[in-house]
Amino acid sequence: MDSMTAPSSVIAECPVCRNETLHQVLSGKVSGRDSKVLDSTVRCRSCGQVHHVVLKSEKPLTLPVIVSWLEESKRSSITLGPDEVLSVDDEIMCGELPVLVKSIESKVGARVSVCKARDISTIWAKRFDKVKILFSVNHHGRTYSEQMIVSPDEEFSVGDMISLGKRDVVIHSIRTVAKTTRTGSVAARDVVRVYANIVRRTSY
Ligand SMILES: [Zn+2]
Structure with missing residues (x-):
């Protein structure tokens, strides 16, 4: 749901199947700027039920990254979808620079080893091109x-x-x-x- 056109299929909750299943988009309209809203008629790929859904795709988050290398550290940032998950020891790109995640601080101030982007306050990483x-x-x-x-x-x-x-x-x-x-x-x-x-x- 990043483009301005409706996707051909979405994951949505089916009122008959009672869980999240793949749905074919029969007709739909995308609106909104930062958080895109998809207002559409969909068909459940499991049971065939046709129903109406409103789905939101939230805008990506820019998170602060403190990148260290030898004795120095400098501030940078990365952009992640709110539901993307980051883990300690992940290799990520910080601009042009590959970095290794060393520590993650959550919004409640705890050091965590795995965290959804929406719950991250700061990422500590070290330069990993060398x-x-x-x-x-x-x-x-x-x-x-x-x-x-x-x-x-x-x-x-x-x-x-x-x-x-x-x-x-x-x-x-x-x-x-x-x-x-x-x-x-x-x-x-x-x-x-x-x-x-x-x-x-x-x-x-
Ligand atoms: Zn269904």
């Missing part, structure tokens, strides 16, 4: 930290040799939220920390 990977590098029995900025889809594999700072290191294990793995690959989005050893350069 992620920061933390490394612990073992060098002569001591460990130091490094970091690297990559795309969330980039894969890290145990056994990979990579350049980190001024050194080459080889990955020996990768920690995710669930476990630490010593084989295989993990996408950057799932990495908590990468453990690596310095590779001594040999001259040829």
Whole structure:
């Protein structure tokens, strides 16, 4: 019901079936600007009953999003239909920027993990076109930290040799939220920390 013409079918409550079913729109008129109203004659696809319905489609909501990246955060917004549901860990587009939902505050001031757009007051998200990977590098029995900025889809594999700072290191294990793995690959989005050893350069 976003366009100005009546849709060919709608979900409506049937007076005979007594629940919400698909209805064919026989004739209808859309009016209203912000909240569109569809005034129409419909036929129930389950039982064939013809009846009259008035349906409303509410205008989309613009919700504030606080997008953080490293030490900074900035205000942005997204537009959602009032009944669209948002969850923590959803990847959404905030303008041109992919972001990951970290926290949702409802209108009653509670932090919730799932919420309908109409009940959301603020969304906290982090920029998700790139992620920061933390490394612990073992060098002569001591460990130091490094970091690297990559795309969330980039894969890290145990056994990979990579350049980190001024050194080459080889990955020996990768920690995710669930476990630490010593084989295989993990996408950057799932990495908590990468453990690596310095590779001594040999001259040829
Ligand atoms: Zn029916």
